[in-house]
Amino acid sequence: MSKSKRVELPVLEPEENAVPCCPPITAGELSVRDAERMAVMFKALSDPVRLRLFSRVASHPGGEACVCDIQDVGVSQPTVSHHLKKLREAGLLTSDRRGTWVYYRVAPSVVAAMSAMLDLRTTT
């Protein structure tokens, strides 16, 4: 490392760190590593309540939803929090605490990567 003057580097948002994965499923076999990454994302959507919460965030006006807007899905508030945490950990949602509430948004590049991977039109 040189001792030259420090350069300010842009702060990357989590969204930008997530390298979109993967090629379309018809293009070739998924690598072990890519399969492990994608399986985590699909697992996040493998629960009906989680899927409903995800659709509530995605379809909320402005693309952002407060927990208070979406928690009425027939399960307890701690269960809602648990599901939202799983979606966040899988990279499908981003969150932002403002005052009392946490606001959620869909992470577009991650969801687009899942969609593109299953898009059979691209190579068939």
Added chain:
Amino acid sequence: MSKSKRVELPVLEPEENAVPCCPPITAGELSVRDAERMAVMFKALSDPVRLRLFSRVASHPGGEACVCDIQDVGVSQPTVSHHLKKLREAGLLTSDRRGTWVYYRVAPSVVAAMSAMLDLRTTT
């Protein structure tokens, strides 16, 4: 039941029975029923080995693969069979036994429905 002459009805392929589901995730909240259906499909892709087998079928020349072509994924043959059964039960693969081997194909309308549901471009 009347005793009138029998009428031959067309045999539906499993693919035709599967009503594609659902609207894009950004279009509105998923119904409980649609969420339950889609969760089964996403669950089928939530395992890395299953995902690799699925990509091997999807990318195989001619869009069809014999178990013998794809089973080399580092797990036992019964485990491969178990995973392929899960993919078939979820509607993502169709199968056809010919002689000694079972051949698998991707069910395009089901996979396209999953892709379309996650396609954020359609309404944003």
